[in-house]
Amino acid sequence: MNVIEINRLTKMYGKSRGITDVSFSVEEGEIFGFIGPNGAGKSTTIRLLLSLIYPTSGSATIFGKDVVKFAPEIKKEIGYLPSEVFYYDNMKVIDLLKYSASFYKKDCTKRITELAEVMELDLTKKIDDLSLGNKKKVGIVQGLLHEPKLIILDEPTSGLDPLMQQRFFDLLEKENQKGATILFSSHILSEVQRLCDRVAIIKDGAIVQVEKISELKQNNYKKFKIETVLPLSGDYFEMPGVNQLEVKGTTTSFIFRGDINTVMQKVSTVEIANLWVEEPDLEEIFMHFYQREE
C-alpha cells in the first residue's frame, strides 16, 4: 500500500516555479529519501503534502485521502519537522511540548520524557535560551511525541552535531521498525545512503529519478581513472555512458555507466601508465543526475 501518492503536483509562486509535475509514491514501512540541491523544490513538495500551501495543479493523497480535503484528519497521523523551527521563545520546553501533545487524544508524557532523554534535551529550559541545535531537538520531540504513522522531516539534521545525528537516526530506525513510514528530505547524500530504502531525486522543481538505493549502487556505474604515457585529447573518452569527464595532463577520469567493454576497447588503443576502476560513491552517482540536463 502507498502511504503517500503524489500525482503531477505543480506549484507556482506567482510567476516563479516552485515545483512542476512532481509524481512519486512512498510505500508503507519505507524510509524514503527526497534529495536535491537548495531551491530544488523539496520544502515546497513537503508543504503541499501538509496543506500548508495549496497546489497550482495536480494532487496528492496520504493514507489514500486527498491532502487538501482531509488535511485536519491526516495531520493527526503525521509527525512533521519543518526545515526551520520557530517557537514562542518565552515558553519552557516542557510547556511547549505539553501544549503540542494536547492536540492528540493520548497521554504523551512518558514519551516526551523518553525522547528528551535520548536526544539529551533539557525540558526545564526556556526556548529562548536554547542553541539552534537544541531548538531542532525540540522540533524532533514535537514531531515524534504522538507516535505518528507517518513521519515527514524536512532537512532534519541541519544544526545537529554528529553524535546527535546518530542518536536521531537510531531513533528513526526504531520508529520505522515499529511500523512508521518515513519521508525525509536532505541535500546530504551520505545520510540517505545509510538510512533510506528508496530515493527521489529532484532538480529545478522536477523529479529526475526515483530509485532503490541498492539499485543505484548496483547500477553498473564505474569510476575510471586512467593515466596514459602521453597526454590524450580532451575528447578522447567522450562516448555514450561517460559522465564527468576530466582530463588533467596525462590523467583522465570519468564515471561510466554501460557496457564496460566499450571503454576497455578504447583503453587498449593507448599506452597506459596506470589504471583504476572503482565503485563510485552515491555522491558521485547523484552528480550525474544533477548534471545530466546541463
Ligand SMILES: Nc1ncnc2c1ncn2[C@@H]1O[C@H](COP(=O)(O)OP(=O)(O)OP(=O)(O)O)[C@@H](O)[C@H]1O
Ligand atoms: N514563498 C515563496 N515565494 C516565492 N518563491 C518561493 C517560495 N518558497 C519557495 N520558493 C521558490 O521555489 C523554489 C523551490 O524552493 P524550495 O524551498 O521548495 O526548495 P528546497 O529544495 O526545499 O531548497 P532548500 O533546501 O534551499 O530549502 C525555489 O526556487 C524558491 O525560491
